[in-house]
Amino acid sequence: MTDIDALAARLRAEIGVRRVLTDRQELRTYECDGLAHYKVVPALVALPVTAEQVAAVVRACAETGTPFVARGSGTGLSGGALPHADGVLVVTSQLREIVEVRPEDERAIVQPGVINLQVTKAATPHGYYYAPDPSSQQICSIGGNVAENSGGAHCLKYGFTTNHVTGLEVVTPDGERVRLGGPAPDAPGYDLLGAFVGSEGTLGVATEVTVKLTRLPETVRTLLAGFPSTDQAGAATSAIIAAGVVPAAIEMMDVLAIEAAEAAVRCGYPAGAGAVLIVELDGPAAEVEAQFDEVSALCSEHGAFETRVAADDTERALIWRGRKSAFAAVGRISPDYIVQDGVIPRTALPTVLRRIGEVAAEHGVRVANVFHAGDGNLHPLVLFDDAVPGQASRAEAVSGAILDLCIEHGGSITGEHGVGVDKAKYMPRMFSDDDLDTMQLVRCAFDPAGIANPGKVFPTPRLCGERPGRHQGTHPMHAADVAEIF
């Protein structure tokens, strides 16, 4: 095992005394990320301020065989930034400069600690924005987005982080600084950029990110529709897609999620709705108006008993407030809950929702459903009371069964939260040993010593018996009602 005192002395000399933490109390600040159920106190926290310092820290780890874990804002929901007890936590949040905004090239160059929303704020005066918009965009970092390949409500039309990053500077696990991609598309050679995005910190640390900027749409129209049931809302979703419309977002909430949102933020969704759909269209005014009428008609045709159209930004914000608050809001109707993240083919939605209801009933727990209906990304919230003996384990069984349903229907065990530490054990259910072995080939090319975020993404015996993540703690910014994190 590494001599942490010696490593600390070396790092203090290289990156500065105040940039290296070893005090137990200070270390505890970093013991978990957004999945607060998992806690590990790191041996050392490094707070580099430059890419060269990140490289120096990683080099020191490589030379001493010390595991390291990179962390951005710590909002991840799969424990991807959970520290290693004998390792170094490399916090990139001090690298927070927006290096360049180049609207004429539709690019911005930013450091990894820059907050997602800040990129959009820097680009908006020029008529552009950064499209990937995870719900945590007020606090999550671009470096973390790269690690997780973060999505958001609008990725139905605009894609994920991987579709919006064209260049990276990374520090590889041996401490080398390497450029992948660049400001122009189609860099020759293997698309290592594409492999790196979404690799959850297991291939190195991003120290500079070149992102695409997207032209702000001329028009945005948002519609809220109340349906008697999720079946009908699901049918409306399918009809919209089948009509050839690609909305910017289609979000669905079921009756329990609506109840929670009403209790928390009084969003005033249609009374008596068994499900609501939020549909947002954006683009040139000439296109959006025609498509909007079609979407409204399709909602009515499929049983919507009330539709509302946001007349302005305030009304749009109100419609979204219910949706964005839904996750935290279930805290109002249940003492504990597990946030699940799975994906199914959109057409399997009615079947899978019915099965989730049945499984929940069999186990005597409730499940609230909030999801990105357009792309089949489910976020079931399994509600339970830890004080009631046996409920926690029943909730965990339901949560796991939901992932099995996703796999059974040809979907995925995660659409945007990542595998991290939480779902590593589910990977063999989705991929064969050969598939996982092939991923390890890439890992071995980047990190032969296996020191970059070990124990994450891929199942290891050490993780057997871990329980899936229950959401018990909250991010301080979230608790203070400053930011949404889901």
Next chain:
Amino acid sequence: MGALDELTSPAGEQDAVCGVPARLVAAPRDTAEAAALVTAARGLAVVIRGGATKLDWGPPPRELDLIIDTRRLAGVVEHAAGDLITVVRAGTPMAELHGLPGQQLALDAPPSATAGGTVAANASGPRRLRYGTARDLLIGITVVRPDGTITKAGGKVVKNVAGYDLGKLYTGAFGTLGLITECVFRLHPVPAATSFVRAAAPPLHAAKILAGQFAASALEVNAAPGAEPELAVLLEGTPAGVRERAAAVAELLDGEVSAEAPEWWDVPPWPGDGVGIKLTGTLSQVPALVATAVGAGATVRGSAGAGVLYAGFPTDDTGRAVELLRAAAVRAGGHAVVLTAPAGVRETLDMWGPVHGLALMRRVKDQFDPGHRFAPGRFVGGI
């Protein structure tokens, strides 16, 4: 060698790759047979061939024993229209995927190009501006590794962050990491209406379209020595919306609305025996790149909206021109890659040019293909 004898036949003259003759040809019928073939072919140098529309791209193979022809691995396995995805075998012609009922794989390619070949070559065309490229549209993939292992990555849903996104690694790898046998693609609806706007206008005017609110699906430039440069814009959407947007674009560029694409649309600007170069750069540098290429005697076409251009030279006196274009592309933040060149010229050129991260790429290659048998020498840095 029993299995190999059963699965292969002697190669002919037409099976040569960039002038390098092959010994054997095989055309497996499914993934399992492909895996048996690759396993039996251990020790042989392999080049994979689809529709052979881009087989002349890249340097010649250092050695060549076996051609694996994918065209019998053909057919749409599944078209889930409601989910906007399709599962296809690698040898399926792109023509079939351009005309799925009501939907399309929005990836420009010659009709006889195969799905697998288009992914392996990371080929794209004008509509990449709206729909992206193979890396954006491929959501799942089955590959036979050089050791014969059948492996999958991704899946059948668009939104999926489970594990490494290996589909991107295989995309544009030119068959150096294994044999693609099946692809899963995201589809798009066929737009209700499409319209083109053509204008005699310098590349500089492309910026006006990008800064406007036209949501163009393609924005192409065409320029050649001694000719007036042209811009052409593709608009897709609802009939009323397309009409309105096309009229606005035509007014802005002083151009004409047309139902048909210009004759040069998505046509490579080099003759069969010419030199073809792919040029990339940042959007603001596209006019300068076009000017440099035209100044060097090239015909230039490509996406002024994406920053991806193609330059063609009819002559073989191109060594200096390649250097000139490469310097210009680097200044523009991109690259100049020689895609194809006639025999004799090919050998004198550094076709791929300098590449970032080459040491890491070599390590990836060593992991997947330690014997360096798949398309040896055809990729960057001699990989």
